[in-house]
Amino acid sequence: MAIKRNKRFNAEIATSSLSDIMFFLLLFFIIISTLANPNVIKMTLPKAESNEKTNKQLITLSVTEDKQFYIDKELTAFDNLEQSLLAKLDPAKEQTVVIRIPYNLQVQDLVDVLQIGVKHNLKFVIATSAQ
Numbered sequence: 001m002a003i004k005r006n007k008r009f010n011a012e013i014a015t016s017s018l019s020d021i022m023f024f025l026l027l028f029f030i031i032i033s034t035l036a037n038p039n040v041i042k043m044t045l046p047k048a049e050s051n052e053k054t055n056k057q058l059i060t061l062s063v064t065e066d067k068q069f070y071i072d073k074e075l076t077a078f079d080n081l082e083q084s085l086l087a088k089l090d091p092a093k094e095q096t097v098v099i100r101i102p103y104n105l106q107v108q109d110l111v112d113v114l115q116i117g118v119k120h121n122l123k124f125v126i127a128t129s130a131q
Contacts (some may be wrong), residue, residue: 059088062100063109082116089122100127 062070069076076084089095097117101110110126117124 059085059095059097060100061085061097061113063102063105063113065102065105067105067109069113078112081113082119085116085122086120094123096123096125098125098127 060070060072062073064070067078069078069081071081071084071088074084085097089097099110099113101113114124116122
């Protein structure tokens, strides 16, 4: 009498290490997303109904409430602002200068900065925050 043994092969996938890998990937992307824009000085921006995001080559020009000028986090005097800005620009690339100015500064301060762009035919964009 021949007795048949039931030898079934059960395929099994070990998924315990996959959850660890997914956790580390999630942690990595959270940390990287907080470092996405390191060239920003914290300030309260004017509010706008709609914001447009851009992926162009950007140079950040920040003006603080005490009228200190920063080009990509480098402190620059207003007298040297034009030369420093032109030194940062690459004529071979189409670059945009993002002006980050507090909402409570005078309009004349913004106009003084924008006149540099008009003089040298530069593209300026004013940064705003969503309402």
